[in-house]
Amino acid sequence: MxxxxxxxxxxxxxxxxxxxxxxxxxxxxxxxxxxxxxxxxxxxxxxxxxxxxxxxxxxxxxxxxxxxxxxxxxxxxxxxxxxxxxxxxxxxxxxxxxxxxxxxxxxxxxxxxxxxxxxxxxxxxxxxxxxxxxxxxxxxxxxxxxxxxxxxxxxxxxxxxxxxxxxxxxxxxxxxxxxxxxxxxxxxxxxxxxxxxxxxxxxxxxxxxxxxxxxxxxxxxxxxxxxxxxxxxxxxxxxxxxxxxxxxxxxxxxxxRARRLGHRVYGRILGSHTNHNGKGRPILVPRTEAQERMIRKTIDKSGIDPADVKMIEGHGTATRAGDPIELTALQNTYGATGSRPLLGSVKSNVGHAQAAAGMLGLIKLLLAGRHGRIPATLHSENPTTRVDWDRSSLRLATELQPWEPTNDVRYGAVSSFGASGSNAHAIIAMPVTEENADF
The missing domain is CATH 3.40.47.10 (Thiolase/Chalcone synthase)
Incomplete structure (x- = not known):
């Protein structure tokens, strides 16, 4: 390919x-x-x-x-x-x-x-x-x-x-x-x-x-x-x-440019994509089809095997409608690879920061890649029963645990979804050689 x-x-x-x-x-x-x-x-x-x-x-x-x-x-x-x-x-x-x-x-x-x-x-x-x-x-x-x-x-x-x-x-x-x-x-x-x-x-x-x-x-x-x-x-x-x-x-x-000037490389942006849910349902209601379509396009842009993505920083607003829809889209994409990616949301730590939510999630992902550990998502010991967890390899990150690299690179993904119907997703690669450097 x-x-x-x-x-x-x-x-x-x-x-x-x-x-x-x-x-x-x-x-x-x-x-x-x-x-x-x-x-x-x-x-x-x-x-x-x-x-x-x-x-x-x-x-x-x-x-x-x-x-x-x-x-x-x-x-x-x-x-x-x-x-x-x-x-x-x-x-x-x-x-x-x-x-x-x-x-x-x-x-x-x-x-x-x-x-x-x-x-x-x-x-x-x-x-x-x-x-x-x-x-x-x-x-x-x-x-x-x-x-x-x-x-x-x-x-x-x-x-x-x-x-x-x-x-x-x-x-x-x-x-x-x-x-x-x-x-x-x-x-x-x-x-x-x-x-x-x-x-x-x-x-x-x-x-x-x-x-x-x-x-x-x-x-x-x-x-x-x-x-x-x-x-x-x-x-x-x-x-x-x-x-x-x-x-x-x-x-x-x-x-x-970063290498020439001696800047840190926290992560490579391998692919990103945005789209919209379209019409047909109330504007506040997310769509599995739109999220899945967006994720697949981002994966195609990145050029990587989605099985290499081991950490997913999701949107995870804790709403009864939104979370199952997002989980279904993730199960149909990353969860279908058999690689057991770990999913979390920083909203469990800080609440939903609205326009800034995705940036807090992105920086969490970058720090996790730099330290080689995936943080726990709070209150996730009992995953929602509104989806069938057994049908995919996707799992919640319930405790701080090591993040093993793939060929000296850690691959992660981050999502954010807007109340206006907009969706965004990015795949980031974090070289192991950059980890644990001073901030």
Whole structure:
């Protein structure tokens, strides 16, 4: 078989990373420590954002609505920001969605992690692709207030432009909103831009900071929230998802460039693909057929034997409809190879970080490959009975365990699916020679 690897040996690689997650996680090192220790980084709803908590926590009293638990995965440093460091005035900073502020922070750290000086990039042909969704932050624009004039660029969907402007990048720049599939869609677009020569290299990432509790109200009405304050991905006692926040950024470039400049190679992007469910069922309902089609196309692009994929970082929202549909698609693809791939979801640790969920999953996969261990998915001791586990070799990662390489490479896959009907998937190869290097 003529493979994608044979046609293109100068892979697109991930050469730097940064992450912020609940529980005070602010680096790849602290993130991996939490994952390896099977920590659940869930806490109470924030008390410093002016949310109507009394109303929110009593929605169950409304007929047809479910209870909102006082729990979620929230960033400790969401409100912390040094505007002068990024050349932003105080009033403009206050009017700016915290998603932009966090994006600036993780972009800077990702560059430093790659060994790139963030302050020396002005005029560089560098792209910036950031997954982000609107989060209802700040006062309305359609009124007169002290922040008028600063709000037009203060929305979260200007995050990529804010990063490029701050760093002086002149490559393609865009925010990507495909709901919960935004992260991997941004990665897909960044890799394509570098591959096609639209830019020399790129930043790809995603951010989610909840400026309002809108998602809790919406999913309370849908009766799709966790009833016990835990995100039990793929578990038989899963009752719904649990909202969270997070941010992640990676540096994407050709492997030849990374090697020449002495950058780390966390992983090679062997293939990525996005698609949509199409019409026919409600927009919030995922489709096995669409997910399976997307996975098969990604495998074809990667040029590898799917049996070599030993770790799958799934979407795993812990919803009764979504998880079985995803599991069926994975069983029909990776699970049909007989190689016993292990499946997990970081949402069991940090909650569902929405637009940033796929990026938190990707960075978990990269760290697992670098350390040669697959972290446990919490609450997965009793897998859902809504699928027949005996019909495929797919299994849940219920404990931290070694990840043996195949020909000195660890192959993994990561998925994300959006409420808008969009799906995204990527296959990553992590060379063993890169493992355990300092971050």
């Amino acid at each position: 003529t493979t994608a690897i044979a046609r293109d040996t100068d892979h697109i690689v991930i050469a730097g990373m940064a992450v912020e997650a609940p529980g005070g996680v602010d680096s790849p090192t602290s993130y991996w420590s939490a994952l390896a220790a099977s920590e659940e980084l869930i806490g109470p709803l924030p008390r410093d954002r002016g949310w109507p908590l009394e109303e929110l926590l009593s929605t169950y009293q409304i007929e047809g609505w479910s209870e909102v638990r006082d729990a979620g995965g929230f960033l400790d440093a969401a409100a912390q920001f040094d505007p002068a460091f990024f050349g932003i005035g105080q009033r403009e900073a206050l009017a700016t969605d915290p998603q932009q502020r966090v994006a600036l922070r993780v972009a800077w750290r990702a560059l430093e992690n790659a060994g790139i000086n963030p302050g020396a990039l002005e005029g560089e042909d560098v792209g910036c692709f950031i997954g982000c969704s609107p989060m209802e932050y700040g006062p309305r624009c359609a009124e007169v207030n002290e922040y008028s004039g600063n709000r037009v660029i203060g929305f979260g969907l200007s995050a990529a432009g804010r990063v490029s402007h701050s760093l002086g990048l002149i490559g393609p720049t865009m925010c990507v909103d495909s709901a919960c599939a935004s992260s991997l869609t941004a990665l897909h677009l960044a890799a394509a831009a570098v591959r096609e020569g639209d830019c020399e290299w790129a930043l790809a990432g995603a951010v989610s900071v909840m400026g309002s509790p809108a998602a809790f109200f919406e999913f309370s009405k849908h009766n799709a929230l966790s009833t016990d304050g835990h995100c039990r991905a793929y578990a038989d006692n899963a009752t719904g998802t649990l909202w969270g926040e997070g941010a992640g950024m990676v540096v994407v470039e050709h492997e030849s």
